[in-house]
Every structure is written in structure tokens, then in C-alpha cells.
Amino acid sequence: MDNKWFTISVYSENHVGLLNRISGIFLKRHINIESLNVSKSEIDGVSKFTIVVFTTENWTQKIVAQIEKQIEVIKAFYHTDEETIFQESALFKIASNLLFDERQIQNIIKESNSQIVTVSREFFVLAKTGRRGEIDEMYQDLKPFGIMQFVRSGRIAVTKAEMQITALLKEFQTN
Known part of the structure; x- marks a missing residue:
């Protein structure tokens, strides 16, 4: 089997x-x-x-x-x-300057249908709900920019x- x-x-x-x-x-x-x-x-x-x-x-x-x-x-x-x-949820913490300086980050947010949960001077937090593969893909897209923290829920x-x-x-x- x-x-x-x-x-x-x-x-x-x-x-x-x-x-x-x-x-x-x-x-x-x-x-x-x-x-x-x-x-x-x-x-x-x-x-x-x-x-x-x-x-x-x-x-x-x-x-x-x-x-x-x-x-x-x-x-x-x-x-x-x-x-x-089924679904999973994930939170991504990213440095705030990237939100404004990197157009690619804005594209990732839009294309992934994620949401900005909070923005501060030092960081912003993105929330993504979806299948495991969708969250993995977003992780790989954001990784080159530097992910300060990442957490995902169980299914x-x-x-x-x-x-x-x-x-x-x-x-x-x-x-």
C-alpha cells in the first residue's frame, strides 16, 4: 500500500x-x-x-x-x-521597510490573497489561510526578503x- x-x-x-x-x-x-x-x-x-x-x-x-x-x-x-x-492558517512577520520599499512584497500579498494584520514601525504581519501548499509557496516567495517570524496552525x-x-x-x- x-x-x-x-x-x-x-x-x-x-x-x-x-x-x-x-x-x-x-x-x-x-x-x-x-x-x-x-x-x-x-x-x-x-x-x-x-x-x-x-x-x-x-x-x-x-x-x-x-x-x-x-x-x-x-x-x-x-x-x-x-x-x-480543510484549511490551515499562517502568520508571517516581516520588516516594515520591505512593505514600502519592495514592490514584489505588495505583489506577493495581492497574488496570495493574504491579509495585513498589523503594521508597526519595525514590522508588519501577514495572515494567510489556505491549503498547505499555498502557505508553503508564500513562505518560499517571502523567504528571500527575510522572514522575522513564521507560525502555522494545524489543519x-x-x-x-x-x-x-x-x-x-x-x-x-x-x-
């Missing part, structure tokens, strides 16, 4: 130590977590982990099965990139198909 990008969605109760145990599942299998985001979900009191891995479907299935064995985990799913809608994703987690939770609540 070939390696592919998979997005693993984990719905869980919000408990201390769960993230450590979940990351340990990947560590034991020598699978790198490429991206990780934890947030509230659409269900009150339930957290959602969005984990991105580059591995085989077989390994992804095994990981999801192990994650679901954690007591606090309600349900875990995995999806391919084709089955999800956030929703599935194209309806997720059955809400119905599943309602079923548990009525029993």
Missing part, C-alpha cells in the same frame, strides 16, 4: 492526559503527526482532535482502532483529503459527507 494523507477526527470528553496517550499511539508505531489541532466540537462538552498523518490506510485503521480504546474517546474517524474540506477540517457523531451521541444520551 502507498502512503497517503489522512485526516483523523477524534471526538472525546475533555480530560487531562488524553492528548499524551493519543500521541503515544503514534510514537509506538513510529508514525509522525504532521498536524494536530484540538478544539471544541459542534457538540457541547465534546472536544475534537484533528490529526493529519502521511501513512498507509492499513496503519491509519490500526491507529484509529487504538485511539477508540481510550476511555474518554467517544468515536474516531479517518478520511482522505478527497473526503474533507482544521470538516467532512464532505455527513458525520454520524451527533446521532451517535443522542443515542447514548437516551439510553
Whole structure:
């Protein structure tokens, strides 16, 4: 089997130590977590982990099965990139003089559909939301001018198909 990008969605109760145990599942299998985001979900009191891995479907299935064995985990799913809608966000801190002195910087901002978040005498900050490749491309475009700081978020994703987690939770609540 070939390696592919998979997005693993984990719905869980919000408990201390769960993230450590979940990351340990990947560590034991020598699978790198490429991206990780934890947030509230659409269900009150339930957290959602969005984990991105580059591995085989077989390994992804095994990981999801192990994650679901954690007591606090309600349900875990995995999806391919084709089955999800996803984005990342990034912030770029650049020296302010470049904004005015380098026409190329203005072109990069316009062509990348990024936004200027703040401007000060010393620096300005650009925000870019998009796919990983778009952010990587903007990074490469800005790198020759000098990036003072760079940070990117983990992937956030929703599935194209309806997720059955809400119905599943309602079923548990009525029993």
C-alpha cells in the first residue's frame, strides 16, 4: 500500500492526559503527526482532535482502532483529503521597510490573497489561510526578503459527507 494523507477526527470528553496517550499511539508505531489541532466540537462538552498523518490506510485503521480504546474517546474517524474540506492558517512577520520599499512584497500579498494584520514601525504581519501548499509557496516567495517570524496552525477540517457523531451521541444520551 502507498502512503497517503489522512485526516483523523477524534471526538472525546475533555480530560487531562488524553492528548499524551493519543500521541503515544503514534510514537509506538513510529508514525509522525504532521498536524494536530484540538478544539471544541459542534457538540457541547465534546472536544475534537484533528490529526493529519502521511501513512498507509492499513496503519491509519490500526491507529484509529487504538485511539477508540481510550476511555474518554467517544468515536474516531479517518478520511482522505478527497473526503474533507480543510484549511490551515499562517502568520508571517516581516520588516516594515520591505512593505514600502519592495514592490514584489505588495505583489506577493495581492497574488496570495493574504491579509495585513498589523503594521508597526519595525514590522508588519501577514495572515494567510489556505491549503498547505499555498502557505508553503508564500513562505518560499517571502523567504528571500527575510522572514522575522513564521507560525502555522494545524489543519482544521470538516467532512464532505455527513458525520454520524451527533446521532451517535443522542443515542447514548437516551439510553
